[in-house]
Amino acid sequence: MEWKRRLAIGVLGLVVLAGCVTTGEQMATREKPLYDRLDGKPGITAVVDDFIARVAADRRINRFFANTDIPSFKAKLVDQLCEASGGPCKYTGKDMKTAHAGMGVTDAEFNALVEDLMVTLDKFKVPEKEKGELLGALGPMKKDIVTREVPSVVVAQPLAQQGSTPVGNPQGQLTPFLPTQRPSPSPVVVAQPLAQQGSTPVGNPPSQPTPSPSTPAAQAQPRRALVIGNTSYPQSPLRNPGNDARAMATFLAKEAGFTVYKGRALLDVDRPTLVNAISDFADLIRRGDIVVFYFSGHGLERQGQNYLIPINFAAQNAAQLPYEAPTAQDIQKQLVAGEPDLMMMILDACRDLPEEFKSLRGRAGGRGLGFMSAVAGSTAQQVIMFATAPGTVASDGGTLGNGTFTHCFLCSFQQPGLDSRIAFGDVVQCVLEKTNQEQSPFLVTSQRQRFVFK
Secondary structure, X not given: OHHHHHHHHHHOOOOOOOOOEEOHHHHHOOOOOHHHHOOHHHHHHHXXXXXXXXXXXOOOOHHHHOOOOHHHHHHHHHHHHHHHOOOOOOOOOOOHHHHHOOOOEOHHHHHHHHHHHHHHHHHOOOOHHHHHHHHHHHOOOHHHHEOOOOOOOOOOOOOOOEOOOOOOOOOOOOOOOOEOOOOOOOOOOOOOOOOHHHOOOOOOOOOOOOOOOOOHHHOOOOEEEEEEEOOOOOOOOOOOHHHHHHHHHHHHHHHOOOEEHHHOOEEOOOHHHHHHHHHHHHHHOOOOOXXXXXXXXXXXXXXXXXXXXXXXXXXXXXXXXXXXXXXXXXXXXXXHOOOOOEEEEEEEOOOOXXXXXXXXXXXXXXXXXXXXXXXXXXXXXXXXXXXXXOOOOOOOOOOOOOOHHHHHHHHHHOOOOOOHHHHHHHHHHHHXXXXXXXXXXXXXXXXXXXXOOO
């Protein structure tokens, strides 16, 4: 039947969120299943109803639903979300490849559905943690969904395509989104900016995207960045944070249109230099700016606070921690105080700590950083990117010349016209491949609008 063939498009475009976090003392207590935290089947049904209505109004993609039995479609999608979140439901629809055979879905249409889904989840105020778990649990296989390339209308690199089903997961089961190695470059059409209520802007046909304020074509918004790389720790020097920071600063300044603080990456900074740089940079931020904060080096978590370690860090006990290192949470609050439009923190700070610092994490502290949420009450769109998964450390990059996460970030985000929310899926797969599945990045986001670096 037609609705079976079209069912899986309802969850197409979901991006993995797995991360460089430990939840600190929250991990000590067992959480309710995601299904319960989403208010069970009634909550999931409400999300599906809004999402389907939004898609039906979106002229970029509603042609896929022209002949769909909507009530049956909704029921199947509710079952799929219910089962994926640990609820007592059973999804009986087709696998992604079969469901999308012959549909001719393009990258632009894939991106449009991502946008519609994000708007729905934001409308229902789904917390970042639950949102991440939901999207990661559904994780459709992109190569089985995007099956049609389009002529070169807007030149951009293609998104990474989905590889084979992971070992131990039979085809047809829902799996985390793991985009694999990049195919040969071929031009694609860039998706439209996020439209209110999922509709196409008046006077703008679906085939002619209008630049949003967060695209290079409309850089009326100032772009500012603070880039820091700490390598020369006396107790445990690292290989690549300096290289990472220099490469990131170069990319942001020369290719993405950012004004980098001091015109360069700040390398091997002590606590006074780090604190002063953060304060000065925060004072420069104005309403509507696009802001990036990047830190590469050592970091540790204690009681839910993520400390970014300066070169001269010398804390001997937990009481000294606040006097020796700033926290990512405090930095986050300083950066959104200026009311930027978008604030992005990139934390490649999960390298293995020297032995003398490990005791500072406390009993509940893990090897990585702790979970962070968007600053409550802020109007800024906030994105926090972590380098690796709970209980693990980030690779320092070996012979790559950069840490693995930063290497993959630079490769993925250099694709012209690519929505940052989609590019992050490429980062995840790149890191997984280069670390033999041992390191998986994490994203916390309240981003509502499309943003591209270049």
